[in-house]
Amino acid sequence: MNLPPDKVMHKLVSLAKRRGFIYPSSEIYEGLSSCFDYGPLGSELKKNIKELWWNTMTRRHQNIVGIDASILMNPRVWEASGHVASFNDPMIDDRTTKRRYRADHLIENHIEKLRRDGKDEELQKVQSAYENVASAEDSNRALYELIIAEKIKAPDTGSGDWTEVRQFNLMFQCNMGAVADKSSIVYLRPETAQGIFVNFHNVRESSRMRVPFGIAQIGKAFRNEIVKGNFIFRMVEFEQMEMQYFVKPGTQKGAFEAWREERFAWYSTALGLRAEKLHWYKHDKLAHYADLAYDIKYEFPFGIEEIEGIHSRTDFDLKQHQEYSGKNMEYIDQLTNERFIPYVVETSAGCDRLFLALLADAYREDVVDGEERVMLKLAPKVAPVKAAVLPLMKKGGMGEKAAQLRDELSESFLVQYDDAGSIGKRYRRQDEIGTPFCITVDHQSLEEGTVTVRFRDSAAQERIDLSRVREFICEKLV
RNA sequence: GCGGGUGUAACUCAGUUGGUAGAGUGUUUGCUUCCCAAGCAAAAUGUCGCGAGUUCGAAUCUCGUCACCCGCUCCA
Missing domain, CATH: 3.30.40.230 (Herpes Virus-1)
Incomplete structure (x- = not known):
């Protein structure tokens, strides 16, 4: 069912608040412009996004390791990066x-x-x-x-x-130490990438990495935006998922193309975003540090906007840090005895933007048995709640049996238990938060140890053995 | 920041020429019900965004302020 774009955003904002995905920040004090809090379901969904990204980057690539750098850094970092002068x-x-x-x-x-x-x-x-x-x-x-x-x-x-x-x-300034004077100015980082660059040798050394290798990081960044808005799309405090890939000069083009392909596939295949909503954008005007730049954009209800940038950053950053810090940033290839400052291919994704893209992509209004319903068609692996356990009725021992199943499943993933209201109402509640499976305990469950699995997308049902439920859900999360 | 619009219950919204707030949905409890928002009965929730001013009296009029939405610009 197609809805007008502006309506979709309003409905998303309202649903997000009502069901505990996203609340306005410090709402009881009239909020704070462009700041939001992730609620119980939102924090689960966001955690899933970050975990999927982290695993895709670090576990599937033997030559990529992660770090978690401090948000506050020596202010000279930002002089070297060019942010103080040009940001x-x-x-x-x-x-x-x-x-x-x-x-x-x-x-x-x-x-x-x-x-x-x-x-x-x-x-x-x-x-x-x-x-x-x-x-x-x-x-x-x-x-x-x-x-x-x-x-x-x-x-x-x-x-x-x-x-x-x-x-x-565009950089947030604050003072370090109890006494505020000019010498105490520090910045909240406007990007996480510099935390990676300054740790280039630390990571290379301690993880015994050889070029080409990558460093991944998930973390908050802060920017004073001239124009904020579009819900969580453009916030002043946001979370980045960045990976900097260090390569031998001259090989950056090949690495760039490989990452371009891999990152696009992650959105369309792994996360299940509709491929027709994803777009490429090639930068014509390049930033001072880049020699090639593409963005992956998503068709939001308010327009086609960037969710990840894949940029070839040359050796600009490491070179700058070498100059400003006076420390050697060269890499020595022991096989060929070459020395060089590596080139960098960056993949930089906006976690909150991806969150919004997933919500917008998943939002559906359709009709089941002649009744309208709202559904979030989230991929099972990103859905905050993996399954709901529902006793068909409270009476007759079904509640006890269902509670037992809930406890068992809770050890493996987040499940909800719900016995309030009619079974249809409870299915709809789960549809609205994107729970892919509802496990219903009925009379037959008590007699022969089976339950029904109700699928969110089709509303169809299937009867399976009680002992197989955990395995069944696990299979769907791959 | 500038222009335009909007702020009333958790959500969507009524609220007359100023006379101290309502509906639907949702939520909670009980009953009923063997599978898709059913029914019956009860209940809780509002400084009417916030602060001043005018007035005997302000959700309503005036000013200020904050937040959100739509444009202008930047980016993850």
């Missing part, structure tokens, strides 16, 4: 049209236009003025003056009623 965007607003632009983008567009028009003299002048901005005392002022001097207009509206250029610092 803040100069923004400018047009008073007439109320539109907002990146000031540097306006100038770059202008330069591009001059180049296309073949106005070489003008081009030279603007280009050098733009290059001088970096060394200007007040770079925002310099950008502003350049925009005014060149009479640069907005590319989409042609208007040019500009405000001052203002800086948006």
